[in-house]
Amino acid sequence: MPTAQTENTNHGFSITAVERKVGWKHIDIFVCGDDGNVYTAWWDEGRPWSTATRQPHWRRWRNLGSRDFPPRAPVAAVSRTPKNLDIFVCGNDHHVYTKWWSYHSGWSDGWFDLGGAGENGDLFAPGSEITAVTRASDKIDLFGSATTGDVYNCWWCGDECCLGWSSVVQRLGAQWTNFGGRSFRTSAAANVAAVVRGDWLMDAFFCDDEGHVLHKSWHGESTGKWDERWQDVGGERLPPGGHISAVSRKRTQIDLFTCGVDGCVYTSWWTERGGWSGINTGWWDFLGGRDFPPGAPVSAVVVNEGHLDIGILDKRGSLHRKWWDDEVRRWQTWIDLEGSAVPGSQTASLSLSPTSIDAFIVRNNGEVFTMTLGVSSNATTGSHWATIGTLPSPLYATTPHLPRQSSDSPSDVANPSVRPTPPKRSPEGKLTSSDNLETLRYKTENTDKWFEKFVGLLNKHDIQYSPKKALKVAVLDSGVDLNGSWRFDEYEKDRVRGTKSFIDDQPEVDEARHGSRIAAIILRLTMNVDLYIVKVTNSQVIHQQEAIMALKYVRETWNVDIISMSFGFHKPCHELYNEIEKCVNAGITIFASASNTGGEDQPSYPARSKRVLCIYSATWQGRGSNFNPPLERSKTGSRERVENFSVVGEEIRPIWSVNIPNASELEYESGTSFATPVAVSIAAFMIAYIEKKWPHYNWIIKPSSTEGIKNIFSLMSTGIDGYDWVSPTRYLSINEEDEVFADLKRLLDCR
DSSP: OEEOOOOGGGGGGOEEEEEOOSSSSSEEEEOOTTOOOOEEEEEEEOOOGGHHHHHHHHGGGGGOOOOOTTTTTOEEEOOSSTTTTEEEETTSSSSEEEEEETTTTESSSSEEOOOOOOTTTSSTTTTTTEEEEETTEEEEEEEEEETOOOEEEEEESSTTTTEEEEETGGGGTSSSSSSSOOTOSSSOOOOOOEEEETTTEEEEEEEOTSSSSSEEEETTTTEEEESOOOOOOOSSSSSSOOEEEEEEETTEEEEEEEEOTTTTTEEEEEEETTEHHHHHSSSSSEEEEEESSTTTTOOOEEETTEEEEEEEOOOTTTTEEEETTTTTEOOOOOEEOOOOOOTOOOOOOEEEEETTEEEEEEEETTTTEEEEEOOOOSSEEEEEOEEEEEETTTOOOOOOOOOOOOSSOOOSSSOOOOSSOSSSOOOOOOOOHHHHTTTTHHHHHHHHHHHHHHHHHHTTTTTTOOTTOEEEEEEEOOOOOOSSTTOOHHHHHHTTTEEESSSSOTTOOSSSSSSHHHHHHHHHHHHHEEEEEEEEOSSSOOOHHHHHHHHHHIIIIHHHHHHHOOOBSSSSHHHHHHHHHHHHHOOOOOEOOOOOOOOGGGOOOHHHHSSEEEEEEEEOOBBBBSSOOOOOOOTTOOOOOOOOOOOEEBBBOOOOOOSSOOOOGOOOOSSHHHHHHHHHHHHHHHHHHHHHSTTOOOSSSSSHHHHHHHHHHHEEEEEEEEEEOHHHHHHHHHHHHHHHHOOOOOSOOOO
């Protein structure tokens, strides 16, 4: 789908326009405002722009939020299909973030972190221009220029062989790929231009320190690899590291454009038969100008296979356009369309038909304008600039409302995309009112952030799957739906090593839709776990006899390391008590939910057993949930310490890596039931962390034992509201590795 993007050169706004053919002509535009939030508006053929409606304020500019983005940061956007949008921004923390929209689910409810370039993820300058291209409905490639001069790439694949982002998913490398370039550049180039020439051909370009353009290609059909070296395709008159625009009219042709150091526009082209014109002539063809800011971005649009149109802003902010048509075989003279945009910015433009172009500019006050141009072989005609609307001022920006839009436009309902992803981020809001701090939106946004930080620990410490070292975790619940709504990917399915039902003969049917959520949390928060699923109910009611048979089965048949029980009983029978004891005596660690009964009851069994880890729920801040049962207390005169471990259990969306057409299945959930698999995941991470850091150390107390895990949890906990709030992200952020080792020796090397 055609996409046009500007750059925020000289502090101008960057505006991106995307065409989607949804049965009629449709345009989406994106721009990052002075408040660092990303805004969008849309247009349908025969209707006014969404910002022109007289509906409530939310219909004017749709606020997609921010992740601490620099003001006016460039926004990249692609439309893989008419029913999908993906946008990308580089934040102040040097990481690239993405947000997506689908026809069925609307906008994702947060920004997802794709990481950054380099070992520490800090080589993209804040607000760097990220280039995004799509070559198929399930393929996206991103490119960026790092401060070292290297070009980096990451990609997303939606088919079953990959299913995720290469910069995030461990089996895909979990890092941006370095294409090199520092031998030609000593700092970041203005951008990396990229074009797609069919499903199996891509090309990338950047400008070096000598004003030459470097090029490399990806040959998917023949080698499946990128060229090993960058090819010099000429330049000389181009500004060092200057901005490059690239388009491809057909599979056998590429056209490049840039504004030189003399303020003139130059072009070079490639054909399959003739190669690069810039190499043959030694410098690029002169297209005239001289009144343009040196290095100013040039927008280029393919109207049809035989017609090219380019645009650039002069030093006054007026838009000038020029075009090439195969029928007349020459470039026409520049025409001045005026416009009063910020000099040095770039106009975004795209073509919705073989005879028209839509151009977009942004004035310095944030007002967005558009013009429709008629094109022919010897003329380009424009009507007048029409305002789309002014972006909200930072002083008056508000959080967006959530009414539903018409189905042909991106929905305002906050649901995740149909594209599989790790935990999603939501817009950051810094609210000061005590009432607002407790709003549902604020809780869900920050809970998602906590989970993202935890997943970041897996990546940071390179926790990977090893069949020989994987922990065997049994989940006793309502079964698991591996092929239904949750759409577990093949990698996750492979980690479900066994299923068993004591209710029916269908352990992989989850009518209660509870066990699948528990399994999803563990699978998506761990890398070193194999799951064993036991179905003990078809509803919210569990009988002790089924629990007893399940416990015996996982102990004797599967010999598991950990058992997760997100349920409990008011009073256990003698047989259940004995089976719990047998499991613990066999070296199995049991995690059990405390219950959601509030202050009127005690923790359920087995959670209240001193030999089991009782898990309470908390908010992302560590505040105890109001549905928790009362805390366990030490008996009067006793010196025995009673642990009341709490982890995140409020407003959890366990379905992170899913493809769900029904948005109602994507609700956030709260309860000690969901805190329990989070606690299991924390334990699994710490066991893997310790094994990776000190593989040959002989601990007196095994880190994977019940006593070991309790000691590790105590080490990472801090007292909040009487609970022992367990947060590995907090503990590992404030302690160096040698301090962690000293703490572990103190707790695991003593009896």
